[in-house]
Amino acid sequence: MSIKKFKNSQELYERGQAHLVGAVNSPVRAFKSVGGSPLFISSAKGSKIIDVDDNVYIDLVLSYGPMILGHRFPAVEKKIKKALRHGYSFGASSKGELKLAKMICSAFGSMDKIRFVNSGTEAVFSAIRLARAFTGKDQIIKFSGGYHGHADALLVAAGSGLATLSLPGSKGVPEDAVKNTLVAEFNQIESVKNHIKENHNIAAIIIEPIPGNMGVVLPNEDFIKGLNQLAKEHKILIIADEVMSGFRSKFGGAQDLIGLNADITCLGKVIGGGFPVGAYGARNEIMEMVAPLGPVYQAGTLSGNPIAMAAGIATLKELKKQNPYKKFNKIAAKIEKAFLKGSKEFDLPVQVNRFGSMVNPFFTKEPVTDFPSAQKSDTEMFKIFFWEMIQEGLFIPPSQFESWFLCSSMTKDEIKKVTSGIHTALKKVAET
Numbered sequence: 001m002s003i004k005k006f007k008n009s010q011e012l013y014e015r016g017q018a019h020l021v022g023a024v025n026s027p028v029r030a031f032k033s034v035g036g037s038p039l040f041i042s043s044a045k046g047s048k049i050i051d052v053d054d055n056v057y058i059d060l061v062l063s064y065g066p067m068i069l070g071h072r073f074p075a076v077e078k079k080i081k082k083a084l085r086h087g088y089s090f091g092a093s094s095k096g097e098l099k100l101a102k103m104i105c106s107a108f109g110s111m112d113k114i115r116f117v118n119s120g121t122e123a124v125f126s127a128i129r130l131a132r133a134f135t136g137k138d139q140i141i142k143f144s145g146g147y148h149g150h151a152d153a154l155l156v157a158a159g160s161g162l163a164t165l166s167l168p169g170s171k172g173v174p175e176d177a178v179k180n181t182l183v184a185e186f187n188q189i190e191s192v193k194n195h196i197k198e199n200h201n202i203a204a205i206i207i208e209p210i211p212g213n214m215g216v217v218l219p220n221e222d223f224i225k226g227l228n229q230l231a232k233e234h235k236i237l238i239i240a241d242e243v244m245s246g247f248r249s250k251f252g253g254a255q256d257l258i259g260l261n262a263d264i265t266c267l268g269k270v271i272g273g274g275f276p277v278g279a280y281g282a283r284n285e286i287m288e289m290v291a292p293l294g295p296v297y298q299a300g301t302l303s304g305n306p307i308a309m310a311a312g313i314a315t316l317k318e319l320k321k322q323n324p325y326k327k328f329n330k331i332a333a334k335i336e337k338a339f340l341k342g343s344k345e346f347d348l349p350v351q352v353n354r355f356g357s358m359v360n361p362f363f364t365k366e367p368v369t370d371f372p373s374a375q376k377s378d379t380e381m382f383k384i385f386f387w388e389m390i391q392e393g394l395f396i397p398p399s400q401f402e403s404w405f406l407c408s409s410m411t412k413d414e415i416k417k418v419t420s421g422i423h424t425a426l427k428k429v430a431e432t
């Protein structure tokens with residue numbers, strides 16, 4: 001193995017400081033929690049991504065989820081090119097919006113109608129506005145370690161970049177903006193019950209069906225049953241934030257696989273095929289409260305953008321055709337096995353959580369079932385592991401608290417490279 005060098009990335013990182021905040025447009029890209037110089041990417045194709053120093057990696061970040069088919073999948077690229085010839089943005093409706101909406105609603109039993117927006121953040125804060133309007137109540141329950149984008153009301157006990165940077169929340173969020181946000185513990189139904197006992201103004205519980213922003217955590221069955229029951233009893237809506245989990249473990253939502261009775265669903269990432277798309281949807285009686293049919297205002301200049309719709313439609317069509325979900329489970333199981341074998345051989349504390357095409361190792365002895373147990377991970381070990389994976393030509397998220405993602409373009413050889421890279425990286429952790 002030749003030692004990878006990052007001269008060009010380093011230079012861009014330094015130059016980028018002049019006119020970009022920390023040289024990035026999203027904090028996790030700065031590699032702060034793993035140190036060292038963040039990668040600047042020049043191109044990507046299939047399951048490979050190439051940085052500006054011409055280092056080639058198997059991509060297990062996949063733009064944090066959207067590139068589920070791999071990069072520049074031919075059938076998707078063809079449709080994007082075709083759409084480009086018709087215009088970039090119209091400020092009026094176009095056919096693609098109808099088509100993608102129908103495809104998505106057909107894949108979710110819980111949605112009759114959806115509204116497209118431009119990001120997961122937008123989808124979530126619009127869904128909360130809608131839940132408040134529908135129920136006439138103001139409070140929301142979220143789970144610690146759950147990340148739902150960067151709207152003020154949700155920057156409380158959040159995972160993802162905030163967990164990575166060990167930030168408790170965010171400066172600039174007034175107390176008023178979060179006074180209606182109650183935080184419960186994932187997988188602990190009593191913590192939800194307690195809030196409901198003490199508060200009578202709860203509009204919604206927002207949950208990632210398969211949390212991926214404290215690392216991957218799996219919900220236990222009784223917890224989900226309990227949530228369904230409490231929501232029904234107390235007329236509280238369940239908002240399933242499937243921005244990450246949507247279309248990743250089945251063609252549709254993880255809500256079906258875990259039996260979560262979602263009232264409103266938020267989507268993003270995969271449905272835009274790599275372009276900025278988000279969406280929220282629900283049954284008719286809820287969605288018909290949104291303008292122009294109802295009194296809940298929500299709008300977007302670029303919403304339903306024709307290029308993004310074309311990418312989304314082509315991605316979903318191809319996903320349906322390939323049906324790669326069994327393949328994902330098999331790859332994820334191989335990754336888990338490599339970790340368990342390595343941890344035994346090198347006597348390291350490792351846990352692996354996985355669901356469909358989301359996988360996550362944690363450097364800790366105890367099972368990871370919620371945010372406090374995820375936070376017990378040894379982030380120093382993760383740091384060493386991360387850089388060794390980079391040296392092995394494997395691009396994984398530069399944070400202990402982000403899910404790895406799989407794409408359907410991965411070949412058998414590449415899977416072998418991943419598992420042998422994990423072995424080498426664990427060895428390095430043990431030796432350091």
Ligand code: PMP
Pocket residue numbers: 064119120121122124147148149150160208212213241242243244245268269278
């Ligand atoms: N919800 C979840 C579950 C997410 O994982 C994310 C982003 N990782 C968001 C919302 C926010 O989406 P975006 O970054 O597109 O605003």
